[in-house]
Amino acid sequence: MKVYFLGTGTSQGIPVIGSNHSVCLSKDQKDKRLRVSVWIHSDDFSVVIDCGPDFRQQMLQSKCETIDALLITHEHADHTAGLDDIRPFYFKQGDIPVYAHERVLKNLEKRFDYIFALENRYPGAPAILANEVKENENFKVKNYLIEPINALHGSLQVFGYKIKGFVYLTDIKTIEEDQIYKIKKCKVLVINCLREEPHNTHFNLEEALDFISLVQPEKAYLTHISHLLGFHEEVQQKLPKDVYLAYDNLEISI
C-alpha cells in the first residue's frame, strides 16, 4: 500500500496569497504546500482523504485515475471545497462513494445541493453515494477495513482514519484515551502540526511531538503546516528520530 501526500498545508496553503513572509517566498519546493489531503492506494484500492480547494490540481499531479471512496474528516472548506471536481471520476465510474459523519453529510448537502439532488438534476452534475460514518463503527471499502478515529478540533468533532497500519489524523486538538488505544504502536502516524505557537483548535509542534511519544508509531509524519512553522529543511533538522515533516508529492510505502 502506498500513501501519497497530496497536500500538507494549513487552510490558506503556502505561499499565502500576498504574503512577503520568508517561508512564503522560499524557492524550496518543499516549502510549497497545498491544502491537506492524502491518497492511499495499491493495485486494487484507491481512497482519498478530504477534497479541499486544490483537489483538481492534486489529482492531476498524482495521476490518480479512479477513486473507490472519498473519506472526509470534517466539513471545513480547506477539506471539502473541491467536491465539485469529482466530476471526471463520476463520468468514468458513476456515483462516487463518500464517507463522512452525518453532520458533515448534511453540511455538504446544503453547500452542494445539486450534487445531492434526486430530481431535476442539472446535466453534468456529479453524484455521490453518501455513507454515514459512526463513532467506533468500522467499515469496509473493497476488502480494506477502515477504522474511524474520533477526535476534537476545538469543540468540533472530527474523524481520523486507520487503514491497516496507517493512521491519518488531521485538525485535532484533543483525543480520548480509548481512541489513542486503537492507534498505539501503528506503523505510520500522520498528525497535524500547525506551528510552534499554541493554537485553540490545532496541535502545535510540542503537542504533536508529545502525542507521537504517546502513540509510539514506527514513523510519524507532520502535516497541516503553517508558514509560521518555518523552512522545511530547518524544521526537519530539529525533529526527533523517525519523525518527519511531510511535504507535497511525498510518497511512502506501508
Ligand SMILES: [Zn+2]
Ligand atoms: Zn484544516
